[in-house]
Amino acid sequence: MDLVFFTTFLRDHLLAVIAVIITLVFIYHYIIEKEHGVKLSKKYRDSIFEAQSKIFLNATQYLISGNKDLAIKEFLNAVDLNRETLDTYFALGGLFRSNGEIDKAISIHRSLIARENISESSRLKALKELAIDFDKGGFIDKAIETYKDVLKINRDQYEVIQSLCRIYEDIGEWDLAYNYRIMLSKVGHENQSETISHILVEKAKLQFESGDYKACLEDLDDAFRFAPSVSAKILKLKLFIVQNKMDDAKSLLIELIKEHPMYASFIFVSLEEYLNEEGKQDFYSRLQTLKSYFLEVGDWSKESSPSIILSQVRLLKAEDRIQEAFDLLSSWMQENPNGGDVLKIEYIKLLIEVNKETEALSQTKTLLLSLNNTLTRHFCSQCGYDSDAIFWRCPQCHNWETIQFRWKV
Ligand SMILES: [Zn+2]
Numbered sequence: 001m002d003l004v005f006f007t008t009f010l011r012d013h014l015l016a017v018i019a020v021i022i023t024l025v026f027i028y029h030y031i032i033e034k035e036h037g038v039k040l041s042k043k044y045r046d047s048i049f050e051a052q053s054k055i056f057l058n059a060t061q062y063l064i065s066g067n068k069d070l071a072i073k074e075f076l077n078a079v080d081l082n083r084e085t086l087d088t089y090f091a092l093g094g095l096f097r098s099n100g101e102i103d104k105a106i107s108i109h110r111s112l113i114a115r116e117n118i119s120e121s122s123r124l125k126a127l128k129e130l131a132i133d134f135d136k137g138g139f140i141d142k143a144i145e146t147y148k149d150v151l152k153i154n155r156d157q158y159e160v161i162q163s164l165c166r167i168y169e170d171i172g173e174w175d176l177a178y179n180y181r182i183m184l185s186k187v188g189h190e191n192q193s194e195t196i197s198h199i200l201v202e203k204a205k206l207q208f209e210s211g212d213y214k215a216c217l218e219d220l221d222d223a224f225r226f227a228p229s230v231s232a233k234i235l236k237l238k239l240f241i242v243q244n245k246m247d248d249a250k251s252l253l254i255e256l257i258k259e260h261p262m263y264a265s266f267i268f269v270s271l272e273e274y275l276n277e278e279g280k281q282d283f284y285s286r287l288q289t290l291k292s293y294f295l296e297v298g299d300w301s302k303e304s305s306p307s308i309i310l311s312q313v314r315l316l317k318a319e320d321r322i323q324e325a326f327d328l329l330s331s332w333m334q335e336n337p338n339g340g341d342v343l344k345i346e347y348i349k350l351l352i353e354v355n356k357e358t359e360a361l362s363q364t365k366t367l368l369l370s371l372n373n374t375l376t377r378h379f380c381s382q383c384g385y386d387s388d389a390i391f392w393r394c395p396q397c398h399n400w401e402t403i404q405f406r407w408k409v
Pocket residue numbers: 380381382383384385394395396397398399402
C-alpha cells in the first residue's frame with residue numbers, strides 16, 4: 001500500500017522533487033567549491049565549475065521543457081560524477097603533480113576517493129594516483145602504505161609492484177625488495193633472475209658486514225641459484241678469505257679472472273674496500289697472499305688481456321717492484337703494440353721511473369701523435385657529433401651554433 005502511494009506521489013510531483021534535489025546538489029557543490037577554492041587557482045576552479053554547471057544547466061533545461069526522463073538522466077549523471085568531470089579531475093591532479101604542486105594533487109585525488117558515487121575502477125585509479133603523488137612528493141612511508149592499499153584491492157598491478165620494488169631497493173630493505181621482485185616476476189611474466197640475484201647479494205653483504213658468515217653464505221647460495229653474477233662471486237671470494245679457505249679463494253679468483261678478464265683490476269679494488277674497517281689484519285695478509293698468487297701463477301701474458309696486464313702492473317707498482325712491472329709491461333707491449341692508450345701511458349710512467357728518459361720522450365711523442373690523429377678538433381655540444389671542419393649548423397642534430405672546441409683529451 002505504502003509503496004503504491006509513494007510511486008503515485010512521485011509520478012505526480014516529480015517536477016517538484018527533482019527541483020528540490022537539484023537545488024540541494026547545487027548547494028553541496030557550492031560548499032565543495034568553496035573548500036577547494038582556497039587551494040585551486042582561479043583558472044582550474046573555473047574549468048571544474050564550467051563542467052559541473054553544464055550538467056546542471058542541461059538538467060534544468062530538460063526540466064523546463066518538460067522532458068522529465070532526460071532531466072532525470074542528466075541529474076543522475078551529475079550525482080554519479082559524469083565521465084567528463086571525472087576525467088577533468090584526473091587531468092587536473094596529474095597537471096598539479098607534474099607542476100610540483102603535490103599538496104593540490106593529493107587533495108584532488110583524496111576527494112575523488114572519498115566520493116560515494118564513484119565506480120570501483122575509478123576509485124582504484126584515484127588511489128593509484130594518490131600513491132604516485134606521495135611517491136613523487138618524497139613521502140615514502142605514505143607512498144608505500146597507499147601502494148599496498150591498491151594491491152589489497154587488486155594484486156595484478158605491474159606498475160604498482162614495480163614502484164614498491166624501486167622504493168625498497170632505494171632504502172635498502174632487501175627482504176621486502178626480494179618479496180616484491182618475486183611478485184613482479186609472477187605478474188609480469190618477465191625473467192627477474194638477474195635482479196633477484198643482485199638483491200640477494202646486497203642482503204648477503206649486510207650479513208657479511210655484521211659478521212654472520214653462515215647467513216651470508218646461505219643468501220649467496222640463493223643468489224647463485226637465480227643467476228651467477230660477478231658481484232656474487234666477488235663476495236664469495238671475500239667470504240673464503242675471511243674464513244681462511246685460501247685454496248678455495250685461489251681457484252675462485254682464477255675462475256673469475258678467466259671468465260671476466262675485464263674485471264681483473266676491479267676485483268682487487270672491491271676486495272680492498274673491506275680493509276677500511278678495523279681489526280682486519282688477518283684479512284689484509286691473506287689478501288696479500290692472494291695477490292702474490294695472482295702475480296706468480298700461470299702465464300697470463302699469453303691470454304693477453306690488457307685488463308689483466310694492467311692490474312698486474314698496478315699490483316707490482318703498489319709493492320714497489322718497479323723493475324718487474326717494467327719488464328712485464330715492456331715485453332707485453334712488444335707483442336701487443338696496439339694495446340690501448342691507458343697501457344701506453346702506464347708504460348711511459350714506468351720508463352721515467354726506471355730512468356729511460358730518451359725512450360720515454362719518444363714514446364710520448366708517438367702517443368701524442370696518435371691522440372691527435374684519433375681526436376677531432378671540434379664537436380657538437382648537443383649530440384656529440386665529431387668534426388675537424390667548422391660547422392654552424394650541426395649536420396647530425398640540426399642545432400645552430402652548438403660547435404665546441406675540444407679542450408679535454
Ligand atoms: Zn649536434
